[in-house]
């Protein structure tokens with residue numbers, strides 16, 4: 263029987279903290295504002311964007327919603343990003359992913375001012391993380407670090423296994439855990455003996471996008487299991503990359519889906535908007 267890590271509850275606490283920080287910034291004459299850019303009419307993306315705008319409202323952060331048609335051009339989006347970079351009302355810029363396939367997401371991410379990169383996707387933000395410098399951190403792995411600390415999960419000298427090597431979760435997660443003196447293994451689609459490597463983990467972070475991939479016998483008894491998956495099962499229900507019912511009896515602590523990593527990702531975004539506004543006020 264594992265401890266269930268309550269991401270939803272912790273995220274609510276973080277939003278309350280962010281709201282206090284926003285109020286203090288406003289008293290000091292700094293007004294945080296988040297621009298959210300949504301290209302196309304993907305339903306899931308539109309839902310995520312709505313929840314981010316709602317989070318802003320709860321935290322007292324001004325939000326600016328930019329909806330572009332699915333056939334918007336690369337130049338049109340780059341021009342919008344440049345305008346947002348120069349707009350003092352905007353202290354954070356988020357371009358919702360994935361973008362339609364005719365667009366070059368890398369070029370758009372790189373056009374965002376690193377001072378306003380609240381997703382932490384810009385090469386400057388990732389480079390600063392790898393170098394151990396302060397900066398804006400990707401929301402999902404940063405939110406996971408907050409959960410691990412809140413539940414007093416020891417990291418120094420522990421084996422951390424990350425399944426997935428994306429630039430937004432796997433790679434930054436590895437560096438954040440490394441910074442805290444864990445021993446890191448990054449597994450991916452070409453990894454052999456994945457179950458065996460997972461069993462070596464004291465902390466197992468799964469971000470591969472395969473519904474219920476990780477089974478109970480892949481997990482060392484007492485290990486901490488963090489499920490980043492947002493998948494659909496055969497019946498179309500939301501589930502994670504971890505077979506929760508199976509792993510629950512083995513793990514020491516586990517994040518549920520929903521109610522785990524997802525809400526923390528959103529709460530971390532609010533925290534990053536605060537950090538970015540401070541960075542710009544100091545610049």
Ligand SMILES: Nc1nc(=O)c2c([nH]1)NC[C@@H]1CN(c3ccc(C(=O)N[C@@H](CCC(=O)O)C(=O)O)cc3)C=[N+]21
Pocket residue numbers: 310356357358359360381401492500519520521522523524525527528
């Ligand atoms: N530029 C950009 N930044 C992102 O941060 C970003 C993105 N693009 N594109 C899509 C992914 C996905 N993502 C989620 C965040 C929270 C939940 C979340 O709160 N999930 C709820 C459940 C939601 C539901 O019921 O569907 C939960 O896990 O409890 C889900 C997904 C952010 N993303």
